[in-house]
Structures are given as structure tokens and as C-alpha cells.
Amino acid sequence: MNDELMRPILTVDVVPMCLRHGQVHAVLQRRNKPPEQDRLALIGGYVHPEEDENAAAAARRVLAQKGGMRVRVLEQLMTFSGLARDARGWSASVAYYALLAERDVPAAAPGLLTIVPVREVTGLPFDHDAIVAAAVERLRRRASYSSLPGFFLEETFTLSALREAYRITLGHTINDSAFRRKIDELHVVEPVPGAMSKSSARPAQLYRLARPEVTEFNRTL
Amino acid sequence: MNDELMRPILTVDVVPMCLRHGQVHAVLQRRNKPPEQDRLALIGGYVHPEEDENAAAAARRVLAQKGGMRVRVLEQLMTFSGLARDARGWSASVAYYALLAERDVPAAAPGLLTIVPVREVTGLPFDHDAIVAAAVERLRRRASYSSLPGFFLEETFTLSALREAYRITLGHTINDSAFRRKIDELHVVEPVPGAMSKSSARPAQLYRLARPEVTEFNRTL
């Protein structure tokens, strides 16, 4: 049996997400090649074994090539596979989700990138609707016990901004004092000495994430 | 650019796990083909696009072919990929973990299958050590807020047996009355009318899982 001769297609697909107008948005791309040319879809492409060290590297490459995006988090979601999902034949796509600050979304370039509220994402080609749904579900679940929403923000932020990021991501309001208490006890953030935000009615202390990577808590936030 | 011509190898690898002697064990298989012939490794194989509907189907096929195992749960873990992990070249392996009752482990056949405590698993070929480690971590995390450990048991079981499954999986003792309280409130199990276990000092009510699929709780167990 020459198993090795029948190799399916291997691709990566990324769901880049950001916060905007109080909602989680996904960054979609209009496809410039068949199949499904001109349709809005996830940012993805073939894995290039010669240049990609692994699938995550391929995901970063397509993000850079097709979107020019600097993402703050890139995590593997799961792999979608089968005959039905792509007209080109049996394929497997390693799906990733990425978080970026709104200001890091490339200014709506030559109509290539489109930012859509995830709640309104529908009708994407292939199984991209399912991939987006899985990404949103993972985001929400993981947000409830990790520092993930902090990666929607820029380097420094106020506690109010962080709380708002959690509120939007989780989809429900958060008690202010309880939030501050927990953020403090779990050492999620640290104050930036001397840095104050002056953008609101009253100046607020600026913070940054205490750890550069996503950290999970032993209790819910 | 003929991206399509350079297709990496696509395989599946499964980490089948069961409880035995108060510890989580993995079922490993001695490889009967190169590469890494005669070494103990995960149960895996090439994806066969002609016969496998998707990667999960391929995982079930290799489980049936190489182990003859009827697993109670099969869930995708994550995909491991890259040039370094397999001498045959750039490969991607969609990894799964499976749960089965101890009595469903095929009786240690012609030395093909070996049951090893996961804590002692080391020195496996490829990146299988890392896959097992990831499976154990996922199992433990998911067990703390889901019915997952119930799938280590047979169809019916006593509450004591279920509590023991959680204890072994989570790695720490569990308060008995709190456990019963939560199991009850979350409707994890339902009593089997009239069925009693007589294997211990005092007969105990037999239960079965209230839902045939793994269910996640909104609070920790």
C-alpha cells in the first residue's frame, strides 16, 4: 500500500479578531483567486513545507502576506478536514484564531480586508462559518478564566478599558469592584509607573499585562 | 506557484487512555513497520482520503484496525506539524485522545498493545511524548468542569466509582458529600431503577450518565 502517494491538501486558516464599537469583529479577506474568487473568507493559504517550519509559521506567513497584520496572540483552534469542505478535494485545514488591537488592523486597504461583527458573519465559503463559530466559542470560554481579552488592547490601558474588553468578549456586564479585586489578586496586570490616561473625565492609572503570554487563572474572572 | 504539488504527509495519532490500579494509563502499540520499527508509540497512521470521511474517521479506523478498541469518547486534541517531527519529511498529525473503560482494553494481545501509566510514558519516537503530555493536560483540565471522567467507567456505576474516577483523573482527593451534592445539582447522572451494586460491603445504587455525550458544567466540580 503506497499510503504516501495519496496526500490530501493541507492549508491553514486564521480568524483574526478585534474589538470595535463594543463588539467582537473578525477580519475577513476578499479572495483574489479561485476557488470562490471575490468572496469574503478567512485569511488562509497552503502550507509551504519548504519555508514554513510548522503550521503556526504558515499561519503567521499568510497573516503577514495577505493582511500585513501584527497580531498579539495566535493560538491553534482545531483542524477541520474532509472531502466535502473544499471543491479541490479532500483537504485538512489547521485553523487558528488571532487577537489584535483595533489600531493594528491595517487601515481598510484596497477593499481587500473587511471587518465584520462576528455575530453577523454568515455565508462564508468552504466551512469558514463553522471555523468562525468555533473561534468565537473558544474565545469566550477561554476569556472567562484567562488574560486573553487583555490582548485586544494596546500595550498600556486603564482598568476600565480592560473591564470593557472582558465585558464585550464575555457578553455580559462585570461588577466593577469584584473585577478590580480579582485582577489585583491574580496579578494579571501591573501599573506603569507614572503613566496616567487623560482621555476621560478623571485621569486613570495605566497598566500593562504582567505576563507577555496568555495566562490561565485557577478561578473564574 | 504550484502550491498544490508539494503536499506534506498527513497522519492521525490517538492517545487512548483508561484507568487502572488507581492511575491514568495510556494504551501504546509496538510499531510493526519502519520508521521506528519495534518501538512503542501512539496508535496512528496515514489518513486515507479515499475511505476516511474526515480525520476523526481516520482516527476511528486506526483504532479499530490496530487496536480493535471500542472507545467511549474520541476528541480532537490539536495538530502537531513540522519538518522535524518525522524522518519521512514535513508532516502534520491530527492528534486525538480517547477514553475507554478498563474492560474494553483488548486483552494484552500478542504483545502488540501495552498499557503504561501516563506518568511513566517517556522516550516515545517522533513527538509522541509531547502529544501524550498534551492529552493528559487536556484531560485533567477538562475533567474539572465536565462529565469526562464518567467515560472511563462502564455503562452503570456507583457514585463511589465515579468519585474515584474523578479523583484519579484530577489527581487529588474529592470531598464525598460535596461531590454528591454537585453531581446531583448538575444532573450529571441518573439512577438506574432497581439496579444495585453488590460488590462492596453495602449495596449501592447504580447510576448511568444522564447524557451520552461529554457535557460541560458552568462551575467546577
Next chain:
DNA sequence: CGAATAGTGTCTGTGAGACAGTATTCT
């Protein structure tokens, strides 16, 4: 001053762990 945002202190309810205590069967 009043509005708006930042940040603090305190009360209360719920749920988890600890543990004592009861029930039933076996040897």
C-alpha cells in the same frame, strides 16, 4: 456646581470543604 469617570468599603447570599453522624450489609 453638576456630570462623568475612577476607585474603595461593606453587606449578603451561595457554594465548597470539612467532618460528624447514621444506615446497611458482610464476616
Next chain:
DNA sequence: AGAATACTGTCTCACAGACACTATTCG
């Protein structure tokens, strides 16, 4: 009777939510 396992009741503490309250700046 005594051991072993099954199961229940109650106490206490920690934590989450609710909310009132103070602080600071801007218009």
C-alpha cells in the same frame, strides 16, 4: 459485634455580586 462502605446533615469560610460611597477632573 465490628469492619467496611454508602449516604446525609450541618457548620464554617471564602468568594462573587450588589451597591453605596468617596475622589478627581472637566465643562
